[in-house]
Every structure is written in structure tokens, then in C-alpha cells.
Amino acid sequence: MAERGKRTVRDLRRGNRxxxxxxxxxxxxxxxxxxxxxxxxxAGSISNVVGELIADGMVEEAGAVESDGGRPRILLQVAAGHGYVVGVDVGETRVRVELFDLALTERSSADLPLSDSGHDVDHVVRLALEGIETVVREAGIDDSEVLGVGIGVPGIVEQGDNAPGAGDGIVVHGQTIGWDAVPLGRLLRAGTRLPLFIDNGAKTLGQAEMWFGAGRGSGNVVIALIGSGVGACVVTNGKPYHGASSSAGEWGHTTLRVGGRTCRCGSRGCLEAYVGAEALIGRWPSAPEGVSEETGLALLLAAGDTDPEAGALLAEAAEYLGAGIADLINLFNPHRIVIGGWAGLLLGPRLLPGVREVAAAYSLHHPCAQTSIELGRLGPDAVTVGAATLPLARFLDTGGERAVRIPPQEGHVGLDGVRNRIARAIR
Structure with a gap:
């Protein structure tokens, strides 16, 4: 038996892979x-490990390049078709599900509106399971080819002690949507045997921007998600900061005005109550009724130059957002602050000049001079992409090991029987 803390040959091989x-x-x-x-x-280790990865189908040849005076060098790449990952975004008005190959090229997708049931737990779980089943079927693959399902949710995600991918012990505390210690991993497990990875939506957005977007190349970044609500992913030394119980990053619920407007969380004066899309539209007297938040926010922006109330509201939002970003600069000293989320990307082009000006006025001069404030690059569906990186990250970090896959035994009932299982689990 290996001594505790001593690396074995197997550990070394896994680390090299x-x-x-x-x-x-x-x-x-x-x-x-x-x-x-x-x-x-x-060279020997490279030859052995590359040979293993090619034999396992994880790596493939990708052409050749000329070398100086010798034979052409064979190029290698990760085989995009070796497996698939699913990303699920439990958003504010819909559950979006996408299936990707390992190059994160979308192969199929499903949009399922939350409708009048809102974030009712039973409803969300059934939509997520329906979406997962749909994208796997429409991609024409067997679910054994799926490495795992990543899910981005609003709220605090408390990770369980089970094996990574099992999902059973994961609990979500979503105060703004009425979720109190919801055993989401266990509820989803009632309807799927695929490996499950769940995290806060702002953190999945952050990972996507760090891997492929505006955060790439920097180890200290804050990625802000602005939608109906507001959140953030704080990245220090290249890793997302979770805090003692995974609640770090609830930037939207930092207090910017003592005794201020009531927030969705029940507190007063939160940043979210001044810059979140729901709050902005709710404070615009001319906001049309019966339209989506996306449409309402677009109309508010369009009216900004002709409607004095709309213009004043947007100017105030820029001031509060700039002050909130100044707090991030003073607290975390990041290289970059990236503004993402569908509302952040919609508001950004108009508000960004004012936000930068206010942030500079409210933050310490030296760290502010070292920080850039920019928009995200991955579009409004970046949470879904980020969710898909959760199982992908584990695949890469383990050298291609497959996550836990629950066998189809008692407890696996599929979509047809999941409603009763959810009801029992909630009770």
C-alpha cells in the first residue's frame, strides 16, 4: 500500500496524461x-503518453508542418468526436440546453420556457431532464458517449461529498427564486444516469470567459453576469474563488445604498435593485406591459435619447454599476473586469463609457489604472457554454477518465416516472 501523500506510478501517469x-x-x-x-x-514520456491517448481515441493527428532539415512534424489535437458534453442554463425565463462535441461546437439545442410555473422546482427539474433527453436524441448519439451534464443555476450551490459527477449531494440555495436548500442533484438523479455537475450560473459564465473569451490570458479577473439579477465570478490566480460555503460572488447583493430600494432577496439597497434588468424595467414609467424583459430593456435603451425618464434611469444605472465595479477593484485588484450576461451585453455599449468614468472616480487610483473594464465576448448564451465546461474540465484534469455513471438500477426511472420521484424527494 502506498504511503499517504506519496505519488504512485499511476498518479504520475495520470498527471502526465x-x-x-x-x-x-x-x-x-x-x-x-x-x-x-x-x-x-x-521525449520518452511524450511518446508513451501520446501513444496511449491516440490508442484511447482522445488525440488524433491534425496534419504536418515542415521542420528545419528533417522530416515533417506531425501535429496533434484533441479528438472533438471522442465524446460530448451537455450544458444547461436554468435562466430567468427559460431552461436552455445545448449538446457540444469536445471542441465545444454545438450539435443540438433546446429552449424550454419556464412559463407561468416560474422556478417551481418540479417544473425546472422536468424541463432540464426533458431538454437533456431531447438534445442527446436529436444529436443522434447514444448517452454512453456523453461525458457529463453541467448545469448553471441561480443561487448558492453547496457541493456534496459524493464522487465528482454523482451529483446526489448537491444542494441549491436560491433566495431570489424561492429555493431553500433544494436537493437539485438528487432530484435530477431520479431521471438520468448521466454524470451531473452543478454550479452557480455566474461561475459557469466566468469559466467560459476565462477559457475562450475576454478573461483568457489573465489569472486575476472578475466576470460579472447582469441579467434580471446580478452576480459575479471572482477568479484569483486562475481559479474561481468559492469562499467557505460556495457563496462568494454574490456581488449583486452588496449594499450600495443604506435603506435603499427593496431587492428581490428581501434586503434593501442591493446593487441588483439598481442595475438588474427587472429593477430597471420596473422603475421605467413608460415600460410597456406584456413584453419580455429582453424586449423591455431594448425599448428602454432605444428611448434613452428621447425620453428624459429613460435617460435619467440609464445614467443612474451607469453610476451605480460604476460604483459597484469600483468596489471590485478595491477589494480584489483584478487585471480585468468583464461584463457579461444578456442584459450586461445589451446595456454595455451605451453605459460603458460612464461606468469607466465612475469606477475611476470611486476606486483607488493605482489599482484602477491596472484594471481594464470590458464586455464579454461569448454572447448571451455563455452560461450554457460555461456549464458544459464543468464535465469537460474534469475530463481534462483527470487525463481523460470518465466520471461516475450511475447504472440503470432501482432509482433510475427515466422521464416517465420522474414526477413521482421528485414529489417524494421534496417531501
Whole structure:
């Protein structure tokens, strides 16, 4: 038996596979020589590990390049078709589900409106399961090819002690949507045997922007999600900061005005009550009735130059957002602050100049001079992409190991029987 804390040959092999797989994924295509140069592994180790990864179908050849005086160098890349990942965004008005290959190219998708049931737990779970089943079927693949399902949700996500991907012990505290210690992992497990990974939606957005978007290349970033509500993902030294109980990043519920407007969380003066889409539209006297929040916010922006009340509301939002960003600068000293989320991307082009000006006025000069404030680059569906990176991250970090897959035994009932199981689990 290996001594505790001592690395075994198996650990070493797994670490080498993970190092090569991650580097190829983010920097490839690369040759064996470039992999050795970049990772510091010996030529023998590179040859052995690459041979294993090719034999396992995780890595494939991607052409060749000329070398100086020798044979052409064969380029390698992660095989996009080796497996698939699913991303689920439990949003404010819908549940969006997308299935991607390993290159995060979308293969199928489903949009399921929350309708009048809102964020009723039973309703959300059934929509998520329906969406997962739909995208797998429409992509024409077997669910054994799916490495896992990542789910981004509003609220605080308390991770369980089960094996990664099992999902059973994951609990969600979503104060603004009425979720109090909802055993979401267990409820979803009643209807699927696929590996489950669940995290806060702002954190999944943050991971997507760090991997592929405006956060790439920097280790200290804050990615803000602005939609109906407001959240943030704080990244320090390249890793998302979760805090003692995974509630770090609830930036929208920091107090900007003592005794101010009532927030959806029940407190007063929260940033969300001044810059969230729901709050902005709710305070616009000319807001049309019966339209979606996206339409309402677009109309508010369009009226900003002709309607004095709309213009004043947008100017105030820029001031509060700038002050909130100044707090982030003073607290975390990031290299970048990235504004994302569907409302953030919609508001950004108009508000960003004012936001930068206010942030500079309210923050300490030295850290502010080192911080850029910019818009996200991945569009309004970045939460779904980020959710899909949850199972993908585990796949890369383990050198291609498959996550826990619950066998179809008692307890796996599929969609047809999930309603009763959900009802029992809630009780």
C-alpha cells in the first residue's frame, strides 16, 4: 500500500496524461516536440503518453508542418468526436440546453420556457431532464458517449461529498427564486444516469470567459453576469474563488445604498435593485406591459435619447454599476473586469463609457489604472457554454477518465416516472 501523500506510478501517469491533454486542448494543434518543450516532459514520456491517448481515441493527428532539415512534424489535437458534453442554463425565463462535441461546437439545442410555473422546482427539474433527453436524441448519439451534464443555476450551490459527477449531494440555495436548500442533484438523479455537475450560473459564465473569451490570458479577473439579477465570478490566480460555503460572488447583493430600494432577496439597497434588468424595467414609467424583459430593456435603451425618464434611469444605472465595479477593484485588484450576461451585453455599449468614468472616480487610483473594464465576448448564451465546461474540465484534469455513471438500477426511472420521484424527494 502506498504511503499517504506519496505519488504512485499511476498518479504520475495520470498527471502526465492530464498535462498533455489540457495543453493540447487549449494550445493545439502541436507537435510532439512542442509538447515536450512546453510541458518539460521527456521525449520518452511524450511518446508513451501520446501513444496511449491516440490508442484511447482522445488525440488524433491534425496534419504536418515542415521542420528545419528533417522530416515533417506531425501535429496533434484533441479528438472533438471522442465524446460530448451537455450544458444547461436554468435562466430567468427559460431552461436552455445545448449538446457540444469536445471542441465545444454545438450539435443540438433546446429552449424550454419556464412559463407561468416560474422556478417551481418540479417544473425546472422536468424541463432540464426533458431538454437533456431531447438534445442527446436529436444529436443522434447514444448517452454512453456523453461525458457529463453541467448545469448553471441561480443561487448558492453547496457541493456534496459524493464522487465528482454523482451529483446526489448537491444542494441549491436560491433566495431570489424561492429555493431553500433544494436537493437539485438528487432530484435530477431520479431521471438520468448521466454524470451531473452543478454550479452557480455566474461561475459557469466566468469559466467560459476565462477559457475562450475576454478573461483568457489573465489569472486575476472578475466576470460579472447582469441579467434580471446580478452576480459575479471572482477568479484569483486562475481559479474561481468559492469562499467557505460556495457563496462568494454574490456581488449583486452588496449594499450600495443604506435603506435603499427593496431587492428581490428581501434586503434593501442591493446593487441588483439598481442595475438588474427587472429593477430597471420596473422603475421605467413608460415600460410597456406584456413584453419580455429582453424586449423591455431594448425599448428602454432605444428611448434613452428621447425620453428624459429613460435617460435619467440609464445614467443612474451607469453610476451605480460604476460604483459597484469600483468596489471590485478595491477589494480584489483584478487585471480585468468583464461584463457579461444578456442584459450586461445589451446595456454595455451605451453605459460603458460612464461606468469607466465612475469606477475611476470611486476606486483607488493605482489599482484602477491596472484594471481594464470590458464586455464579454461569448454572447448571451455563455452560461450554457460555461456549464458544459464543468464535465469537460474534469475530463481534462483527470487525463481523460470518465466520471461516475450511475447504472440503470432501482432509482433510475427515466422521464416517465420522474414526477413521482421528485414529489417524494421534496417531501
Amino acid at each position: 492530464a498535462a498533455l491533454l489540457r495543453h493540447l486542448y487549449f494550445e493545439g494543434p502541436l507537435s510532439r516536440q512542442e509538447l515536450g518543450r512546453d510541458t518539460g516532459l521527456s
